[in-house]
Structure formats: structure tokens, C-alpha cells
Amino acid sequence: MADNTQSSQTERRVPRHVVIIMDGNGRWAKKRLMPRVAGHRAGVDSVRRTVQHCAKLGVEALTLFAFSSENWRRPEKEVGLLMELFMTALKKETRKLKENGVRLRVIGDRSRFSEKLRKQMDEAEAYTADSQGLNLVIAANYGGRWDIAQAAQQVASLVEQGKLTASDVTEDVLAQHMCMADLPEPDLLIRTSGEQRISNFLLWQCAYSEFYFTDTMWPDFDEAALDAAFEYYATRERRFGRTGEQLEQVQSA
Ligand code: IPE
Ligand code: IPE
Ligand code: MG
Numbered sequence: 001m002a003d004n005t006q007s008s009q010t011e012r013r014v015p016r017h018v019v020i021i022m023d024g025n026g027r028w029a030k031k032r033l034m035p036r037v038a039g040h041r042a043g044v045d046s047v048r049r050t051v052q053h054c055a056k057l058g059v060e061a062l063t064l065f066a067f068s069s070e071n072w073r074r075p076e077k078e079v080g081l082l083m084e085l086f087m088t089a090l091k092k093e094t095r096k097l098k099e100n101g102v103r104l105r106v107i108g109d110r111s112r113f114s115e116k117l118r119k120q121m122d123e124a125e126a127y128t129a130d131s132q133g134l135n136l137v138i139a140a141n142y143g144g145r146w147d148i149a150q151a152a153q154q155v156a157s158l159v160e161q162g163k164l165t166a167s168d169v170t171e172d173v174l175a176q177h178m179c180m181a182d183l184p185e186p187d188l189l190i191r192t193s194g195e196q197r198i199s200n201f202l203l204w205q206c207a208y209s210e211f212y213f214t215d216t217m218w219p220d221f222d223e224a225a226l227d228a229a230f231e232y233y234a235t236r237e238r239r240f241g242r243t244g245e246q247l248e249q250v251q252s253a
Contacts, residue, residue: 019190094127
């Protein structure tokens with residue numbers, strides 16, 4: 001994972017990598033006496049808006065939490081509808097993503113998805129692979145603990161093959177096997193709907209992210225809401241363990 005600790009990062013106004021826990025679709029629908037799935041549908045519009053706005057503002061990577069490894073615990077019907085929505089969105093939006101220079105990737109354990117959905121994911125990734133603009137990452141059946149475990153498995157396999165010894169297993173080696181190792185670490189984590197928890201999202205990658213919580217429900221999240229999050233981010237002093245005085249010295253040098 002790229003080093004985010006350079007002083008230039010403290011001066012950046014627009015985060016390089018934004019990650020979002022898109023929460024509140026169900027409550028948004030309930031308030032309107034609509035079924036939960038109506039909230040998820042409205043949530044897709046927010047995704048489209050957010051992707052476009054991030055691309056326009058020059059964000060390098062946007063990671064969206066679409067389905068957690070714990071969301072299988074929801075009623076079967078809701079899970080099924082979410083899978084359908086996912087499939088439709090991939091089919092409908094991929095061409096436009098490519099036209100807008102967006103490169104798509106999906107992170108998470110795909111083995112539990114249907115073969116059809118897995119194929120659609122592969123195709124969307126391949127189709128947008130050459131795009132040079134925004135990196136859009138969809139976290140689907142993703143869990144932060146799963147991510148750490150899959151990285152550990154890969155590293156253990158290298159040890160088994162004699163390519164590494166136990167003492168070679170450092171933070172850096174593990175980091176290289178985590179999802180999104182090639183992207184900058186998340187600068188800003190946004191969670192909508194008023195909840196203030198991480199819900200097993202990017203546990204490893206968010207070690208030094210700034211956290212922004214808003215009461216806005218995900219279907220209501222629009223360009224102005226994203227601008228507000230970025231304004232908050234711009235006011236943060238990112239210290240990465242150093243003192244505020246040290247950062248002032250670097251900035252005035
Ligand atoms: C987020 O909205 C979408 C997913 C988790 C798939 P929710 O469905 O969690 O909405 P609330 O939290 O019930 O309002
Ligand atoms: C987290 O939201 C997962 C996604 C946004 C996809 P949840 O609504 O599932 O989280 P909890 O269960 O309230 O923590
Ligand atoms: Mg929720």
C-alpha cells in the first residue's frame with residue numbers, strides 16, 4: 001500500500017481515497033412507508049451521483065461498502081433483492097463507467113455469489129480495466145477480518161513453499177496481500193445514517209483514516225453532502241503519530 005505519510009498529504013484538500021459505509025436505506029424507506037428494497041433502489045442513484053462527483057473532483061479511489069459478510073443474516077428475500085439490484089446495476093452502468101474513465105473492481109469473498117453474478121463482476125472488471133480515471137471499488141461480501149485472514153493465508157502459503165520464513169512476515173508483507181494494496185490508504189471514511197461504527201469494514205486499511213459521520217440517510221446523500229464531508233476533511237490535521245509542532249516545521253520548511 002502506498003505511503004500516505006508524506007507532508008504533501010497534510011496539505012491536500014481533496015482526499016485521494018474515499019471509502020463510504022452506505023447506510024440507512026431501510027430507514028429511509030420505512031419513513032416513507034415503502035418497502036426496504038425501495039431504499040436500496042434509491043441508494044443506487046446516490047452511488048451514481050457520488051461516483052460522478054468524486055470523478056469530477058479528482059478523487060483517485062472511491063470504495064463503497066455494498067454488502068458485508070454479515071449481511072447474509074438478513075431475511076432471504078432482502079438478500080435476494082440486493083443480489084438482483086447488484087446484477088442489474090452492473091449490467092446497466094458498466095458502459096457508462098468506462099465512458100467516464102472509471103475502472104471498476106470488486107473486493108470481498110466472491111465464492112458465495114451465484115456463478116452468473118461472479119461472471120458479471122469479472123466482465124465489468126475486464127471491460128473497464130484500461131480506464132485511467134477514478135478507481136471505483138465495490139466491497140461485496142466483504143469483511144475486514146476476512147481480508148486480514150485471506151492475506152494471512154496467502155502469506156502462510158508462501159512460507160509453506162519456502163519462499164518466506166516466519167520472521168519475514170512483517171506488516172509490510174501482510175499489507176502487500178490485503179485488498180487494495182495497490183491503492184493509497186483510505187484518507188477519509190464516511191458513514192451515513194448516524195451510526196458511528198465500522199461494522200467490520202476496512203479494519204487494516206483505515207488505521208489512519210479520518211472518520212466523518214453524518215445523519216443523512218444514504219439515499220439522500222448528494223453532491224452537497226459529499227462537499228460537506230470534504231470540507232470537514234480539509235480542516236483535519238493528519239499527524240500520523242507526530243506532534244502538531246513537527247508538522248508546522250515541515251510545512252514552513
Ligand atoms: C445499507 O442500508 C445497505 C446495506 C447494508 C446493503 P441498510 O439496509 O442497512 O439500512 P438501515 O440501516 O436498515 O436503515
Ligand atoms: C454496513 O451496514 C454494511 C453496509 C453498508 C453494506 P449495516 O447496516 O449492515 O451495519 P450494522 O449491522 O448496522 O452494523
Ligand atoms: Mg444499516
